[in-house]
Amino acid sequence: MQVPRIFLRAFGGVYNDLVRRRSRLGAAAVIFDGDGRVLLVRHSYGRRGWELPGGGREPQESVEQAVGREVREELGVEIADLRLCGVYYEAEVDQHHFAFQGRLAVGAEPKASSPEILECGYWPLASLPRPMTDFTVRRIADAQSPSASIAVTVLPARSWLE
Numbered sequence: 001m002q003v004p005r006i007f008l009r010a011f012g013g014v015y016n017d018l019v020r021r022r023s024r025l026g027a028a029a030v031i032f033d034g035d036g037r038v039l040l041v042r043h044s045y046g047r048r049g050w051e052l053p054g055g056g057r058e059p060q061e062s063v064e065q066a067v068g069r070e071v072r073e074e075l076g077v078e079i080a081d082l083r084l085c086g087v088y089y090e091a092e093v094d095q096h097h098f099a100f101q102g103r104l105a106v107g108a109e110p111k112a113s114s115p116e117i118l119e120c121g122y123w124p125l126a127s128l129p130r131p132m133t134d135f136t137v138r139r140i141a142d143a144q145s146p147s148a149s150i151a152v153t154v155l156p157a158r159s160w161l162e
Helices: 006-019 063-075 134-144
Strands: 025-032 038-043 054-056 079-090 095-104 119-124 152-155
Touching: 025 038, 025 079, 025 134, 038 063, 054 063, 054 134, 063 079, 063 095, 063 119, 079 134, 095 134
Parallel strands: 025 095, 079 152
Antiparallel strands: 025 054, 038 119, 079 095
8 A cells, every 4th residue: 555645744753653663772871880879860751750861762873872872962971881781672662672781981970961851860779769660670670680691571561669
């Protein structure tokens, strides 16, 4: 079936998402400081929850490049020594997520550098802030116990921890 050009101009994105069902790719950074605290950001949208820095991959960009760009955009710092620590598939939204553990340069001071980030900070693992999704907690835990092999984890629907 040929899709009319005018339809594609008006509804192309929706058509691609619903008809072609192209899977999306997301990338997040798990960054620990010297005291073992994890770097988190609080978004200005949605539930304004605490998350790992990261976001969606742009066309022609690798997931490694995406996580570097997102950390730069959200926190104004560069991430180095990336190590893949988790791959997840969220069937509910047909999205693959890649989690990378990395480090910031010595002396680098992350700060909220994007309108979508209200604040950022390092948090002790024993007292993570709320609200936060169980998915964020899972990625932090997976980064703490690196494995020689990474399996794709199929996720249930996300739950908010209040």
